[in-house]
Amino acid sequence: MIEAKSIKENLDVVHRRIQSACERVGRNPDEIQIMPVTKTVHPSRIKEVLKLGFTEIGENRIQEAERKVVELQDHDPQPTWHFIGHLQSNKVKNVVRFATMVQSIDRLKIARRLNKELKKKGETLDVLIQVNVSGEDSKYGINPGDATSFVKEVAQFERLNVKGLMTIGLFSNDWPKVRKGFKMLRELGDEINALKMENVSMEHLSMGMTNDFELAIEEGATMIRIGRVIFGERTTSDSFYWPGIKTDTN
Numbered sequence: 001m002i003e004a005k006s007i008k009e010n011l012d013v014v015h016r017r018i019q020s021a022c023e024r025v026g027r028n029p030d031e032i033q034i035m036p037v038t039k040t041v042h043p044s045r046i047k048e049v050l051k052l053g054f055t056e057i058g059e060n061r062i063q064e065a066e067r068k069v070v071e072l073q074d075h076d077p078q079p080t081w082h083f084i085g086h087l088q089s090n091k092v093k094n095v096v097r098f099a100t101m102v103q104s105i106d107r108l109k110i111a112r113r114l115n116k117e118l119k120k121k122g123e124t125l126d127v128l129i130q131v132n133v134s135g136e137d138s139k140y141g142i143n144p145g146d147a148t149s150f151v152k153e154v155a156q157f158e159r160l161n162v163k164g165l166m167t168i169g170l171f172s173n174d175w176p177k178v179r180k181g182f183k184m185l186r187e188l189g190d191e192i193n194a195l196k197m198e199n200v201s202m203e204h205l206s207m208g209m210t211n212d213f214e215l216a217i218e219e220g221a222t223m224i225r226i227g228r229v230i231f232g233e234r235t236t237s238d239s240f241y242w243p244g245i246k247t248d249t250n
């Protein structure tokens with residue numbers, strides 16, 4: 001395997017790429033938050049990004065996240081954990097214990113359970129609604145056509161603060177198609193925003209990963225979730241996280 005460059009060097013490259021993407025469309029790079037995604041990444045390497053000031057961290061699996069929460073509990077600075085994976089209802093209790101934001105709300109049942117659990121604890125939670133813009137069966141997320149009514153329903157749960165939308169782009173090298181999905185998410189965000197629902201803001205558009213973050217930025221991302229471009233390739237394949245995906249990117 002090729003020796004990965006240092007995390008710092010990789011992040012410098014990411015910054016330059018964000019800068020260029022922003023220049024192409026006249027955006028300010030300060031509007032774009034980098035969220036390191038640390039699945040499969042050893043805690044010692046997570047400490048490196050924390051030290052560099054990236055403290056909002058994304059994890060895809062509950063058990064792995066819980067392990068890391070413990071392993072990093074005495075670290076300064078502390079990470080703020082975002083749960084970005086598929087959430088099962090029997091894991092709702094667990095996620096409430098460590099997550100500052102859950103980005104993957106796509107079923108009413110999950111929203112209801114979260115609300116109930118938060119109520120018991122006297123807490124609230126920021127959430128994003130996950131939308132399946134690519135239409136791939138293998139990805140979780142609400143259908144774009146159902147997103148507005150879904151947001152309305154989630155907004156009824158007083159313990160959940162809807163803060164925006166999240167998507168996983170189409171796994172493809174057909175960039176115009178990938179871009180179309182990101183554009184769709186932004187337009188959905190604009191439409192929902194225009195409705196001025198109580199308990200709903202559209203401040204976050206969480207979209208863009210290692211393969212497509214520049215496109216996502218060009219289409220309006222405020223938060224990019226990137227793993228491999230910072231930490232190097234994973235040894236687990238993507239089908240481990242998204243069962244049944246077809247990918248023509250590698």
Ligand SMILES: *Cc1c(COP(=O)(O)O)cnc(C)c1O
Binds near residue numbers: 039210229
């Ligand atoms: C793994 C993961 C990412 C980051 O993917 P990379 O290709 O490593 O950048 C982003 N979002 C979610 C939901 C993920 O599970």
